[in-house]
Amino acid sequence: MLESFHIGLYRGLQDINFNDLKDINVFVGQNNSGKTSVLEAIILSGLFDDVDLLVDTLVSRYQIFSVDLFKRMFTLGKEAIICLESKLRNNGNKIHTHVQYESAKRIKNYKDSTQVFEDFTLKFLYNACNDKEIKDKDDLNESFFIRFEEGEDGYQVILGSPKECKLDYKIPCQFVSFSRFDRSKRLLQTVDEVLDSNRRAELIDVLRIFDRDVDNFEVISKNRVIKIFKKGYNEPLSLNDYGNGMYKAFFIATSALLCKNGIFLIDEIEAGIHSEALSQFITRLLQVCKNNNVQLFLTTHSLEAIDVILNNCQDSLNDTAFYHLMSNKKDTKLKRYSGEKLIQLRNEIGFDVR
Structure with a gap:
C-alpha cells in the first residue's frame, strides 16, 4: 500500500525517510525515540479521507486542546511537515500527499473589550497520477482542510473541501493506542x-x-x-x-477486520497482553491482516513480539521490515533491517534490535 514516507518536521522527528515499506512494518527503539510519532504522522499525511481519525490524532496526546499544546506538535512557520508517496494496489496509481499548516490572528470587538484569538489551519494537498514526477507543492491540489478556530469557550473544528477537488480514493485506516x-x-x-x-x-x-x-x-x-x-x-x-x-484483543481484532485493503496502526502491541497469549495472538493477527490485504504498522518494546513476527513470516520475510529509531538531543537516526537480515542476526548472535 505505502511504498515510502517522508517526515519533514513533526514533533521530535525531522527530515526522516522511510523507504521500501513492506506488508508488515515494525518500529522499535527506546522510549521517546519517536515511534508513536511515526504512526501519528502516517495518519496526518492526508492519505486517508477520514476526518474523525485526523482530528482524534491531533488532540489525542492531551486532554485539552490549546495553542501551546498545538505548537509543541507543529513548529509553525516551517515548510510542510509530512510528505507521502504511495502506490495503490488496486489501480497502480501513485498518491502524493503533502501537509501544510498556517496560523492567523483574529480580533473580535465587544462593547467593553477587544479579544485576540489565534486560529490554526492544516491543509491537505494531494495528486494522484501514474508517472508524473512531483517536484513541489505547486503540482498538488488541495483536497480538504481542518481549521481550529479559537473562541471564548475553546476551539471549534471547521472542515472544508474545494468543490472542484475531491479525493477519488478511499483507503481504510484504523489506529489502536490505549494511552x-x-x-x-x-x-x-x-x-x-x-x-x-x-x-x-x-x-x-x-x-x-x-x-x-x-x-x-x-x-x-x-x-x-x-x-x-x-x-x-x-x-x-x-x-x-x-x-x-x-x-x-477484542479492540485490535475488530479494528483489523475493518482495515480490509487498507492500513492498520498499532502502538505497543504487547502492552496488556500476557506473555502466554502474546505469541498466539500476534500469529492470529498476522493471519487476519494477510487474509484481508492489510498493511500493518506497529511499535513494540518486546523482543518476544519481534521473534514471533520473524518466525511466523519465515516463508515471506521479504514482506517484513524493521525500523530502529535512535534519538539524541539533536536529531533522530533511522536504521532499516529487512526480515531476512534481522532473523539472520537473531539466529547467529542473538542481536537485540530494540
Whole structure:
C-alpha cells in the first residue's frame, strides 16, 4: 500500500525517510525515540479521507486542546511537515500527499473589550497520477482542510473541501493506542461496523485465543455493555471481567477486520497482553491482516513480539521490515533491517534490535 514516507518536521522527528515499506512494518527503539510519532504522522499525511481519525490524532496526546499544546506538535512557520508517496494496489496509481499548516490572528470587538484569538489551519494537498514526477507543492491540489478556530469557550473544528477537488480514493485506516483514545466509545463503534459487515464469526475466532470456551458475544442493554457467552455457563460475562488482555484483543481484532485493503496502526502491541497469549495472538493477527490485504504498522518494546513476527513470516520475510529509531538531543537516526537480515542476526548472535 505505502511504498515510502517522508517526515519533514513533526514533533521530535525531522527530515526522516522511510523507504521500501513492506506488508508488515515494525518500529522499535527506546522510549521517546519517536515511534508513536511515526504512526501519528502516517495518519496526518492526508492519505486517508477520514476526518474523525485526523482530528482524534491531533488532540489525542492531551486532554485539552490549546495553542501551546498545538505548537509543541507543529513548529509553525516551517515548510510542510509530512510528505507521502504511495502506490495503490488496486489501480497502480501513485498518491502524493503533502501537509501544510498556517496560523492567523483574529480580533473580535465587544462593547467593553477587544479579544485576540489565534486560529490554526492544516491543509491537505494531494495528486494522484501514474508517472508524473512531483517536484513541489505547486503540482498538488488541495483536497480538504481542518481549521481550529479559537473562541471564548475553546476551539471549534471547521472542515472544508474545494468543490472542484475531491479525493477519488478511499483507503481504510484504523489506529489502536490505549494511552490516548476513549476506549469504550471507540470500541463500540468498531464492533458495530464489524457486525454490520457480517464478520462476527471471524471476531469470535480471535477471542478464543484467550478463552477457548467463548461461544458468542452481544452488545446489550441501553448502556451498550459487551457480554461474552461461554460454553457451560448460564450467565454471560462482561468484557471487563476478563481484564485488559481480552479487552485489547477484542479492540485490535475488530479494528483489523475493518482495515480490509487498507492500513492498520498499532502502538505497543504487547502492552496488556500476557506473555502466554502474546505469541498466539500476534500469529492470529498476522493471519487476519494477510487474509484481508492489510498493511500493518506497529511499535513494540518486546523482543518476544519481534521473534514471533520473524518466525511466523519465515516463508515471506521479504514482506517484513524493521525500523530502529535512535534519538539524541539533536536529531533522530533511522536504521532499516529487512526480515531476512534481522532473523539472520537473531539466529547467529542473538542481536537485540530494540
